[in-house]
Amino acid sequence: MSLSADTLSSLWLHLIWPLIRLIGILSISLFVANLIESLNWTSRIAALARPLLRIGNLSDTASASFTMAMFSGISANTMLAEAYEQQKISRKELILANLFNSLPTYFLHLPTVSFIAVPMIKGAAIIYVGLTFGAAILRTVLILLLSRFILPKPDRQEPAQVEGPKEAGGGWNSILHKSWIRFQKRIRSVVHFTIPIYILFYLLHKGGIFDAMEKIMATYFSFLPWLTPQSMGIITLQLAAEFTAGLAAAGALLEAGDMSSREIILALLVGNILSSPIRAIRHQFPYYAGIFPPKVAAELIFYNQFFRVGSLMLMGCLYYFLS
Numbered sequence: 001m002s003l004s005a006d007t008l009s010s011l012w013l014h015l016i017w018p019l020i021r022l023i024g025i026l027s028i029s030l031f032v033a034n035l036i037e038s039l040n041w042t043s044r045i046a047a048l049a050r051p052l053l054r055i056g057n058l059s060d061t062a063s064a065s066f067t068m069a070m071f072s073g074i075s076a077n078t079m080l081a082e083a084y085e086q087q088k089i090s091r092k093e094l095i096l097a098n099l100f101n102s103l104p105t106y107f108l109h110l111p112t113v114s115f116i117a118v119p120m121i122k123g124a125a126i127i128y129v130g131l132t133f134g135a136a137i138l139r140t141v142l143i144l145l146l147s148r149f150i151l152p153k154p155d156r157q158e159p160a161q162v163e164g165p166k167e168a169g170g171g172w173n174s175i176l177h178k179s180w181i182r183f184q185k186r187i188r189s190v191v192h193f194t195i196p197i198y199i200l201f202y203l204l205h206k207g208g209i210f211d212a213m214e215k216i217m218a219t220y221f222s223f224l225p226w227l228t229p230q231s232m233g234i235i236t237l238q239l240a241a242e243f244t245a246g247l248a249a250a251g252a253l254l255e256a257g258d259m260s261s262r263e264i265i266l267a268l269l270v271g272n273i274l275s276s277p278i279r280a281i282r283h284q285f286p287y288y289a290g291i292f293p294p295k296v297a298a299e300l301i302f303y304n305q306f307f308r309v310g311s312l313m314l315m316g317c318l319y320y321f322l323s
Helices: 005-038 042-046 050-056 060-069 073-085 091-100 102-121 123-150 172-206 209-223 229-240 243-256 261-291 294-322
Strands: none
Touching (some): 005 172, 050 060, 050 091, 050 123, 060 073, 060 091, 073 091, 073 261, 091 123, 102 243, 123 294, 243 261
């Protein structure tokens, strides 16, 4: 049975090319993490965030991962996965360190969200971004406190600083060879889990499973008395399309005077809360399952969404009652 040109084009645009790009990014991140480990540079990178994370009894590995997350979330998670596989960090620290990395990840997306939101919803954007920022700070502080009580105090002895490849055990050729051998071993596991899971989620998306889930969730929240029909339109667009679509609708309704800034902000928050778990399952789980064992990947996503949704709901409630 032959495939039409449209079908082939759709497969390339929505499955094959995104999968190639994902595997490529994962491969680069994995090799960089192995190279850093081979050079023993973890301690040096960790120095930037060490004072903060020591409050929560988190190790240098977690500190280095936190610093890496300011530039690449995939590289940060790869570093944690490598340390967990080598039993350098416990499962508890893996979960807490991954949760703590949500703060730099938030800052990575903050400029994009701000520059899109301000032109569309004007002053309401400042309040909305402020509420999401408050939620990020709230969950970060909570995670830091939890880790302080849950994790034992790490050894405070400063590890030896490595100045270059010779001190790490040979020249650059030796270091690169060592990193390449470790990379080849790890990338097989990444490909083994990532490709079938990504294809499965693509088929679920094409079959309308996620669309059905989004409609059910949007309908379920329609009982809230302060959600007007216009609000449900914004939320539905955020669920069915993306955040930008919801912002565009909010901007049009605000400009027309059909909704107040307060109603816009609350609708965007509800849309954010509803869309976050589904987007995490659809987009985050395939690459998480390539970096971490699938069971651990599911656990990490669950805890991430639990803290994210909980903090956003708390900030939304505070805004609803105080505004």
